Amino acid sequence: MSTIERTKCLIIGSGPAGYTAAIYAARANMAPILYQGLQPGGQLTTTNDVENFPGYPDGVTGPEMMLQLEAQAKRFGTDVRDGWVTKVDLSGAVKKVWVNETTELHADTVIISTGATAKYLGLPSEQHYLNLGGGVSACAVCDGFFYRNQEVVIVGAGDSACEEAHYLSKLCKKVTMLVRSDNFRASKIMEDRVRNTENIEILMNTSTVEVLGDGNVVTGIKVKNNETGVESDIPATGFFVAIGHKPNTDIFKGQLTMDETGYLITTGKTSVTNIAGVFACGDVQDKDYRQAITAAGSGCIAALDAERYLASQE
Numbered sequence: 515m516s517t518i519e520r521t522k523c524l525i526i527g528s529g530p531a532g533y534t535a536a537i538y539a540a541r542a543n544m545a546p547i548l549y550q551g552l553q554p555g556g557q558l559t560t561t562n563d564v565e566n567f568p569g570y571p572d573g574v575t576g577p578e579m580m581l582q583l584e585a586q587a588k589r590f591g592t593d594v595r596d597g598w599v600t601k602v603d604l605s606g607a608v609k610k611v612w613v614n615e616t617t618e619l620h621a622d623t624v625i626i627s628t629g630a631t632a633k634y635l636g637l638p639s640e641q642h643y644l645n646l647g648g649g650v651s652a653c654a655v656c657d658g659f660f661y662r663n664q665e666v667v668i669v670g671a672g673d674s675a676c677e678e679a680h681y682l683s684k685l686c687k688k689v690t691m692l693v694r695s696d697n698f699r700a701s702k703i704m705e706d707r708v709r710n711t712e713n714i715e716i717l718m719n720t721s722t723v724e725v726l727g728d729g730n731v732v733t734g735i736k737v738k739n740n741e742t743g744v745e746s747d748i749p750a751t752g753f754f755v756a757i758g759h760k761p762n763t764d765i766f767k768g769q770l771t772m773d774e775t776g777y778l779i780t781t782g783k784t785s786v787t788n789i790a791g792v793f794a795c796g797d798v799q800d801k802d803y804r805q806a807i808t809a810a811g812s813g814c815i816a817a818l819d820a821e822r823y824l825a826s827q828e
Contacts, residue, residue, distance in 0.1 A: 517617055521547045523820055524611055524621035525592075526599050527762070529556025530806045531796025532627035533583035534813030535820075539625070540590035542821045546625075547593045549613055551762075554596070555580030556629045557797070558806055561656060562647035567806050579806075604769045604789050622827070623791050623820040626770075626778065627813060628762040630797040630804070634755050635669065639725040643753070649732030650725060650753045654678035655805065658685045661752040667692060667735045669722055670756030676704035678756045679714055689714045690748050692737060694721055725753050761798050770794075777801050785816035793819050 523539045525532050525548040532548055539546040553559060561576035570579070588594055597617070603610040604624065611619045632652035634640055644650040651657040654668070658681060668679050669692040676698070682689045691708060696718050698705040708714050719740040726734040726747065734749045761776045771779045771788040778794040780786055785793040795816035796809040 519547075519617065519619050521545070521619060521621050522824060523547070523623045523625065523817075524609070524619055525549070525625045525627060526611070527551045527556070527626065527628035527796070527798070528554050528580070528584070528594075529558065529627060529629050529796055529809060530580075530583065531629070531798075531809040531813035531816070532556070532625070533580070533587045534810040535625045535627060535795060535817040536587035536592040536594070536813075537583075537590060538814050538817030539820060540587060540592045542817065544623075544817075544821065544824070545591060545593070547595065547619070547621075548587065549595050549597050549599060551598045551628060553629075555584070557632065560644070561653075563660070564656075564806060565659065566656070599765060602765055602769065604766075604792055607791070609791060623793065623823060625785070625813075625816045625820055626766070626787075626792065626794045626798055627796045627809075627816070628798050629809075630759040630761040630777075630801075632755070632759050633757045635722055635757070637722065637724060639727070640722075640753070640755070643725055643727055643732050646730060648727065648730050649751055650755065652755045652759075653804070654681050654754050654756070657752075657754075658682050661686050663687050664751045665749060666690070666752035666754060667748055667750045668754040668756055669694075670758075671695070671697075672699045672756070672758065673701055673704045674758070675756035676700045676708045678754060679708050680711060682754065683708075683711045683714050686752075687713065690735075690750065691716045692720045692722060692735075693718050694740070695719065759797070759801065759804070761801075763798060775801070783815070785812060785819045791820075791823055793823075 523544040523546040528550040558576035565573040601612040665688040724736040778799040793816040795812035
């Protein structure tokens, strides 16, 4: 038998968006409950060094920053809990949410900050160096700076892969771009941009076989030409994966409006979804910027939107 609990504000997901929403909601006396989800702290917990978040002149590790945000949310009275949401019913004035299939919560407002998950190739060697923080990344804007004047490899064929390759080309000595098929998925303008950049070499019909390294850091990438089957090694200290992200929105399907890839759609500059009283912030609704600072900003927006919504209901 599940227990039913009432709350003014339920925040689903942690990370910069969820914790910032919690800080604002708690300070507005909304007594928010926040469920951290499967990855407490979100994508930043897989990031070693965060050097682009304002207010940290010496940088900070991703996990440390998330613990600080969590502590700040708790200081103002956020009820931060372990657990993940397994089912939602957002149809009524009171939103029903089930956690771990045991607890049922009835919320006046729901803030969704479940984030997105970067897609990786899934190679054991890739995961090894990703987990070590030794040269595998899914975010050129976050980590490109650490590879200044070095040689890197990026895999991907879409607009964001081209954008990230171009970004890396301004920092790195050489960028090798691996495209699996014989054509780009990117728009013509983005493809032309990488083709016309001197220090980007594009290898078409090329797959990644293995991420090479000394056990601690990446030293190169073993690739295969898909037409000839010939394998070769590319020296590189960094391996960037730009094959897309999957927003964590499966449990909201059929209730909240999404785009074709599953990102939640919000109205204009707001966090407002198609259901009154339900708000979305962070990478779950932002596929363009995906930065810790923009996620935090959108978390603030969501809490303010939720507060205004509650005031209009009184």
